[in-house]
Amino acid sequence: MxxxxxxxxxxxxxxxxxxxxxxxxxxxxxxxxxxxxxxxxxxxxxxxxxxxxxxxxxxxxxxxxxxxxxxxxxxxxxxxxxxxxxxxxxxxxxxxxxxxxxxxxxxxxxxxxxxxxxxxxxxxxxxxxxxxxxxxxxxxxxxxxxxxxxxxxxxxxxxxxxxxxxxxxxxxxxxxxxxxxxxxxxxxxxxxxxxxxxxxxxxxxxxxxxxxxxxxxxxxxxxxxxxxxxxxxxxxxxxxxxxxxxxxxxxxxxxxxxxxxxxxxxxxxxxxxxxxxxxxxxxxxxxxxxxxxxxxxxNDQVISRWNDNSNNIWEKDAQNEISKAVFIDRKEIDISNLDASKVYQSFIGIGGTNGWFDFDFLWEIRGIIDKMIGGVGLKRGRRSQCDLRISDCLDFWKVVDLKQNERLLLFAQMKLPGMAWLEFKIKDNKLIQSAYFYPKGVLGRLYWYILVPLHYFVFNNMIKSIIKKAKSL
CATH class of the missing domain: 3.40.50.720 (NAD(P)-binding Rossmann-like Domain)
Known part of the structure; x- marks a missing residue:
């Protein structure tokens, strides 16, 4: 049939x-x-x-x-x-x-x-x-x-x-x-x-x-x-x-x-x-x-969640959209002495009850602000604490691309004056962590510049913590 x-x-x-x-x-x-x-x-x-x-x-x-x-x-x-x-x-x-x-x-x-x-x-x-x-x-x-x-x-x-x-x-x-x-x-x-x-x-x-x-x-x-x-x-x-x-x-x-x-x-x-x-x-x-x-x-056996298909991001090609980004914050770190699969397991484990490493409180504040203005906030967590798949929600992000031992791309679903992505990629024995932002008008640009100091601490700490966690796996 x-x-x-x-x-x-x-x-x-x-x-x-x-x-x-x-x-x-x-x-x-x-x-x-x-x-x-x-x-x-x-x-x-x-x-x-x-x-x-x-x-x-x-x-x-x-x-x-x-x-x-x-x-x-x-x-x-x-x-x-x-x-x-x-x-x-x-x-x-x-x-x-x-x-x-x-x-x-x-x-x-x-x-x-x-x-x-x-x-x-x-x-x-x-x-x-x-x-x-x-x-x-x-x-x-x-x-x-x-x-x-x-x-x-x-x-x-x-x-x-x-x-x-x-x-x-x-x-x-x-x-x-x-x-x-x-x-x-x-x-x-x-x-x-x-x-x-x-x-x-x-x-x-x-x-x-x-x-x-x-x-x-x-x-x-x-x-x-x-x-x-x-x-x-x-x-x-x-x-x-x-x-x-x-x-x-x-x-x-x-x-x-x-x-x-x-x-x-x-x-x-x-x-x-x-x-x-x-x-x-x-x-x-x-x-x-x-x-x-x-x-x-x-038992970490949740098959699906209410927000699995909560956004029209599939109507757009993510890679093409990222190419429009005006602002990019990129960090790189050598991983030639590490197993790439462990680095991958480390970065797909972020968020939810696993947290965002040493600056969880900043993510929490951003989540509370997002909730107060009608956004999704951080409370969505993640479907599984050890596994990700395309279309999963991860706090106020959405998984839009996932390649085994190679790449994780997240699309921001919080309230923003623009569009944002967070990418983790393993290439040429390096872990490349990139934050992309496409601002909407003057407010979008102001938003990015205000957050630059926080990005310095949060994103530097994040890539180092991913490596530290990978070494312990």
């Missing part, structure tokens, strides 16, 4: 891809914006089509001879995401009908249309309605609410505020009801949807027990072995709540606000189609899903 997977570098898509690869009944094809976002292993073993849902021609190539197509696309990080989502879904449906695709499987959100429905949830509902509008293409519309798993945005928010705040003053939305579900159960529904015998369109609402957000936080505290006090306050606005989440969790303000707006209305199951059409799946409890997520984090 020929199956197309879109969104394969996102949180759900990356995990579903792993499952589909293991299914011997499936011939898997991926649609991606840029092949550079994929590992060499994936590029060597799967059929890849480069394009996107705003290009009908590339869509028709991707959907040619496809039996089942997964639609796991959302434009939340863009200002006009609702309009873009509509256009994307319409294009996908048109191409699917043209290519005679039998079935589209879409993952949307629980909820109903009413005066309180957030724009984020409305966009997910409208996408499902568009994908279900052509009688010649069957759509299986899976609807999930709060997804609990290592690296999911919902779990990261709940875990962070539960761990960091012994006493929480919260807005009234903590009493809103939801039906959370473990990410592994979501994947089971998505995977098994391929083999459904049903021929008509289906909306399948999935979830475990019905809980308030307050109950979720208290149950999370129980799993973590903590005691927490929650005091709801009726006067906390959406903006205040969003800043609160922005400061105490890894999510940036824009994402926090979209999620908070969605908490005004209940997201609970509206039908029993999950039990009717998927009797083989019994969702695990909320506490078990939290426990499983924590085990994955503790």
């Amino acid at each position: 020929k199956v197309l997977l879109t969104g394969s570098t996102g949180y759900i898509g990356r995990r579903l891809k792993k499952r589909l690869i293991e299914d011997k009944n499936i011939d898997l094809r991926l649609l991606v914006r840029n092949k550079s976002s994929l590992s060499n292993e994936v590029k060597d073993n799967l059929e890849i089509v480069q394009g996107d849902t705003f290009d009908l021609e590339s869509l028709k190539i991707a959907l040619k001879d496809v039996d089942v197509a997964y639609y796991l696309i959302h434009s939340l990080n863009k200002d006009n995401y609702r309009d873009l989502d509509k256009l994307s879904a319409q294009n996908f449906l048109e191409a699917a009908a043209f290519c005679k695709v039998k079935r589209v499987i879409y993952l949307g959100g629980l909820g109903v249309k009413n005066s309180d429905t957030s724009e984020h949830l409305l966009s997910r509902i409208e996408t499902g309605e568009i994908l279900s509008s052509n009688k010649n293409v069957q759509t299986i519309w899976i609807r999930a609410g709060v997804i609990i798993g290592s690296g999911s945005s919902s779990f990261e928010i709940i875990r962070n505020i539960t761990e960091k705040l012994p006493i929480m003053t919260t807005p009234k939305w903590v009493t809103t009801k939801a039906q959370p579900i473990a990410v592994e159960d979501v994947l089971s529904y998505l995977h098994n949807s391929i083999y459904l015998k049903e021929e008509e369109n289906l909306i399948v609402d999935i979830g475990s027990e019905q809980l308030s957000y307050k109950s979720m936080m208290l149950k999370t505290a129980k799993v973590l072995g903590l005691k927490r006090i929650i005091i709801p306050l009726p006067f906390m606005s959406i903006n205040i709540s969003s800043y609160w989440l922005n400061l105490f969790t890894p999510v940036p303000f824009s994402v926090a606000k979209a999620l908070i707006e969605g908490l005004k209305s209940e997201v609970v199951i509206q039908n029993d189609n999950a039990k009717k059409y998927f009797p083989e799946i019994t969702p695990i409890s909320y506490e078990d899903s939290v426990s499983n997520a924590i085990k994955e984090i503790e």
Whole structure:
């Protein structure tokens, strides 16, 4: 069976891809914006089509001879995401009908249309309605609410505020009801949807027990072995709540606000189609899903995170962009007496809980400032403390290129008056560390010159510390 997977570098898509690869009944094809976002292993073993849902021609190539197509696309990080989502879904449906695709499987959100429905949830509902509008293409519309798993945005928010705040003053939305579900159960529904015998369109609402957000936080505290006090306050606005989440969790303000707006209305199951059409799946409890997520984090086995595909950096060629840099801070050090693989392991281990060597406090200050102005900050950390891959987030950086024992290139995602990259490269028995900056106007140039003294200490210390660490490996 020929199956197309879109969104394969996102949180759900990356995990579903792993499952589909293991299914011997499936011939898997991926649609991606840029092949550079994929590992060499994936590029060597799967059929890849480069394009996107705003290009009908590339869509028709991707959907040619496809039996089942997964639609796991959302434009939340863009200002006009609702309009873009509509256009994307319409294009996908048109191409699917043209290519005679039998079935589209879409993952949307629980909820109903009413005066309180957030724009984020409305966009997910409208996408499902568009994908279900052509009688010649069957759509299986899976609807999930709060997804609990290592690296999911919902779990990261709940875990962070539960761990960091012994006493929480919260807005009234903590009493809103939801039906959370473990990410592994979501994947089971998505995977098994391929083999459904049903021929008509289906909306399948999935979830475990019905809980308030307050109950979720208290149950999370129980799993973590903590005691927490929650005091709801009726006067906390959406903006205040969003800043609160922005400061105490890894999510940036824009994402926090979209999620908070969605908490005004209940997201609970509206039908029993999950039990009717998927009797083989019994969702695990909320506490078990939290426990499983924590085990994955503790064992350094996080497959994907909510921010895996959080920027449009793949639309640009990184090397070409770097060539535009106005300012470059470059350090070199001889490594002819060292094993290059150990130097490589040393520099791909920076960030997260591993830190940034002797000037961690300066990075922390920069992260706090970034959070205060609505940026991503340092709290995103890293998916794994000993491994990196292309598209991973590393604090407020994004991995845009990675070559074994040769190169690591990071793109800055903090708030900046310009664009910045940080590169580590092994060449001609030297470790070359380069900071690139492309300023935006006068403010960008002032920003660079103000930081020059700090760069002298931070970057000199960094390259020396990388070598010191490599010698100890």
